[in-house]
Amino acid sequence: MASDQPSETGEDTYEQFEERVERISNVGNAAGILRWDQEVMMPEGGTPARAKQLSTLSSISHELLTAEETGDYLDELEGEDLDGDREAVVRETRREYDRATTVPEELVTEISETTSNAHPVWMEAREEDEFSTFAPTLEKLVSLKREYAEHIDPDADPYAVLFADYEPYLDLETAERVLTRLREELVPLISAIDDSDTEIETDAFSGEFDDDTQEELARDALDTLGYDWDRGRIDTAPHPFSSGTQFDARVTTRFDEEDLLGSITSTIHEFGHANYTLGLPDEGYGTPLGEARDLTVHESQSRLWENHVGRSEAFWERFLPQVRERFPEVEATPREAYESANQVYDDNLIRVEADELTYHLHIVIRFEIERDLIAGDLDVEEVPEVWNDKYEEYLGVRPETDAEGCLQDIHWSHGSFGYFPTYSLGSVLAAQLYDAATDAVGDVDSRVREGEFDELNGWLREEIHAHGKRYTTPELIERATGKAYSADDFLAYAKAKYGELYDLEAY
Amino acid sequence: MASDQPSETGEDTYEQFEERVERISNVGNAAGILRWDQEVMMPEGGTPARAKQLSTLSSISHELLTAEETGDYLDELEGEDLDGDREAVVRETRREYDRATTVPEELVTEISETTSNAHPVWMEAREEDEFSTFAPTLEKLVSLKREYAEHIDPDADPYAVLFADYEPYLDLETAERVLTRLREELVPLISAIDDSDTEIETDAFSGEFDDDTQEELARDALDTLGYDWDRGRIDTAPHPFSSGTQFDARVTTRFDEEDLLGSITSTIHEFGHANYTLGLPDEGYGTPLGEARDLTVHESQSRLWENHVGRSEAFWERFLPQVRERFPEVEATPREAYESANQVYDDNLIRVEADELTYHLHIVIRFEIERDLIAGDLDVEEVPEVWNDKYEEYLGVRPETDAEGCLQDIHWSHGSFGYFPTYSLGSVLAAQLYDAATDAVGDVDSRVREGEFDELNGWLREEIHAHGKRYTTPELIERATGKAYSADDFLAYAKAKYGELYDLEAY
Secondary structure, eight states: OGGGHHHHHHHHHHHHHHHHHHHHHHHHHHHHHHHHHHHHTOOGGGHHHHHHHHHHHHHHHHHHHHSHHHHHHHHHHHTSOOOHHHHHHHHHHHHHHHHHHHSOHHHHHHHHHHHHHHHHHHHHHHHHTOHHHHHHHHHHHHHHHHHHHHHHOTTSOHHHHHHHHHOSSSOHHHHHHHHHHHHHHHHHHHHHHHHOOOOOOOOTTOSOOOHHHHHHHHHHHHHHHTOOGGGOOEEEOSSOOEEEETTEEEEEEOOOTTOHHHHHHHHHHHHHHHHHHHHSOGGGTTSGGGSOOOHHHHHHHHHIIIIIITTSHHHHHHHHHHHHHHOTTOOOOHHHHHHHTTOOOSSOOOGGGOOTTHHHHHHHHHHHHHHHHHHTSSOGGGHHHHHHHHIIIIISOOOSSSTTTTTSOSGGGGTOTTOTHHHHHHHHHHHHHHHHHHHHHSOHHHHHHTTOOHHHHHHHHHHTGGGTTSSOHHHHHHHHHSSOOOSHHHHHHHHHHHHHHTTOTTO | OGGGHHHHHHHHHHHHHHHHHHHHHHHHHHHHHHHHHHHHTOOGGGHHHHHHHHHHHHHHHHHHHHSHHHHHHHHHHHTSOOOHHHHHHHHHHHHHHHHHHHSOHHHHHHHHHHHHHHHHHHHHHHHHTOHHHHHHHHHHHHHHHHHHHHHHOTTSOHHHHHHHHHOSSSOHHHHHHHHHHHHHHHHHHHHHHHHOOOOOOOOTTOSOOOHHHHHHHHHHHHHHHTOOGGGOOEEEOSSOOEEEETTEEEEEEOOOTTOHHHHHHHHHHHHHHHHHHHHSOGGGTTSGGGSOOOHHHHHHHHHIIIIIITTSHHHHHHHHHHHHHHOTTOOOOHHHHHHHTTOOOSSOOOGGGOOTTHHHHHHHHHHHHHHHHHHTSSOGGGHHHHHHHHIIIIISOOOSSSTTTTTSOSGGGGTOTTOTHHHHHHHHHHHHHHHHHHHHHSOHHHHHHHTOOHHHHHHHHHHTGGGTTSSOHHHHHHHHHSSOOOSHHHHHHHHHHHHHHTTOTTO
16 A cells, blocks of 8 residues: 555645646636726726736735745656646646746836836827837836846847747747748738739728627627637627637627728637637636647637638638628628738738738837847837838838837837737748648638538647647647648748739739 | 834734735625626626636635634734724624634535535425425525534524624614514504505506616616716626625616516616715725625615615606606606505515515515524424415415415525525615605705705715724614614604505504
């Protein structure tokens, strides 16, 4: 009997450890509901109390994570011979633990206070189109985040450390290689589109569309894609998002009377996020095995549904009759709808209004600037000019104001340096996954045309969703697609699609 | 300098103590949002995850409350010379602490598991009209709750201990005296009404009323009463409730196409609860100073608005034109609306459908039965017969089934013995407060007729809401009304109102 003791002890330790992990997860999920409520339901006067509730949950969670016991469990379990699932739970928790314990409390508090104060300053700067109003705050945030990175890993490139907060397992070299290829190959592609004489349809969805009927149509779209209403709901929010767990993953969208297409694509985008969450295994709830891999994979799911499904000709053949049932005034053909959903803008300055191609150049510009800022290779005061120069160089347009330039996005006011790249990395991954799904289950496009999404989604469930955080991002990609992560599939897709749309000889 | 040390230490202790109290409060308020969401917004599939989130928050809160530090703070602070506010925070926390620490974990868990399992058993018993299905569970709950009371105070009447979970400061003798007077004086009053030849209008609101327009009317009612939409919202729920904090107090209601009056009175009832919550002082948020006194006071607020305002002739003079704007088919006069809102039913068996008078006899019956069950003076198996006998004796009606009899309410399946009395105690208090408000600010009725609620609400804010848990319930009542809590005002109100309505000679 005595010889059984050590493994029994290990068992007990793992169970205690997992109980703690689940507790942290439940506190986080409770906070998620509070944040959803705040964006979607809460009356405005609730703000002061909600801030205190969220701050309390956040510090409870932080204390549970950074407690000595957590470290002791991790130390002990790392010496055990665990199965793959448990090993993954330990690996992921170790990562969180190390990040949370190496940064001093005071620095965490200072960053949190600085970002809270930064938000109104950024708002004011943007409203007044005055970069100098925001510059000192940005300067401070750059310096604080550099210090933060230094604590986590003094030997690493600080930008790589920050990037790893959003995308822990895809190394920065890989990310940079992908982003560089996007720049190198999309700049000439977009240029060829600009030079093309082909005029595609752009007005398939022009008109005025009332919000209530748009909401019914958004529900139609979610029905068509197979959203599980027993575990979800749709509401409106000024900045659409999705949130929740595999038991309850909600989407939000917004309606603009003059932008029917925008509400459809935004709804499908958020469906992609929620559909990933809903595919996480029920039995993994409460541990990393039941949680989504990081931002690149999450964004791959929203972009796969938004772009590869929702902007395909096949989808519009399927969905246009449903649009017409709600809005008989839409007279476009599926081809015209398809073209309108894929027009490439030659004069757009705003990231969130960009099309599927130019979007990536907006990201590349932000990436190059924030990387140089954190490296100390660029001064904050130079940002507006560098920003405008890059827009001119990559996109052929030059912002006339900073409000339409480097002040347009909220991210830096949050101190979120390293976040932007994951948008593009996710889109690139979406193409690789869509191709692999097509290889595995046959012609997905024709299934989309028939409104059959089960095979595609079944493949995503099995290859991506079901694994939660079991594998690191590169492992997950390689297992699902049989090859390493790269921009190949995305670029091939982009060239074929837009070469056909704009009748480009060289593509 | 040294002489300052002790009080500085006391100051530090109080601050640390208050931080802990606020933390517990924030966790509880977060759980409140999760419960609101569960009833109002959550898709059904979310249940398993929500149960885990709530259970985690509940155990975190329990651990914070019962931790040794909490006891140490309390011991130390009870030796200090604190101001009244701090003394109240210590008193209220001590009470919670003592209750939470004297009951063994295992018993808490067993009660919690038994009540979870009891709910479906009660549902089944009620559906099948089979009391024997529920009897063993009820037996077990009675025994567990008796054990629970024994741990808290072995020398006290166990029912008094349970009652104090819902109404900590009103002693059971007072409660019993009030309930006995209600029985003694309402039985003959109701009997006189039954015997009266006077026919009052009962059909002012008959017809079919669509839900959407009813919702608009519910908003009209809340507007009329002065609900603060910046800190509230209205939604529907199968069992209407209100919840929240002074920064965000929400109401729910329900709509039945055939019961327009029911949705109006239910909305006003929940307004009363929310209006109390909204009147709690902002600066007390997070401590007992910013929390509502217990169930009797809370129910006094809902009943004051529902009955003394919402069922008054003055109110219908004011509000009927608004009803007619939404539902032109309502042709009643204010007097007819008033009569319909106050008809006394002579054959109703169901508590939640009872009128303002018979309601209290439903409560008295439950009180007498649960008191005897906990005292061991009544066996569970005797409950149906005793129930039916009492209905016959007090109300002149005898249930033909247990589903319409002792199985109708959910409370006992929750193990909530001692809860029922607070409904009547609250109504009784409502009358005492309404009279005191009238004494203080002048004729409230004529203000209601003008749609002016500021004076009444101002008085309630100042005398009741603003104090949070600063005073015990008897202190609060005595300060607000200048006299001890009693049934006098309620009985005088009831006799005058129904004497006039039913033209009763003796009243």
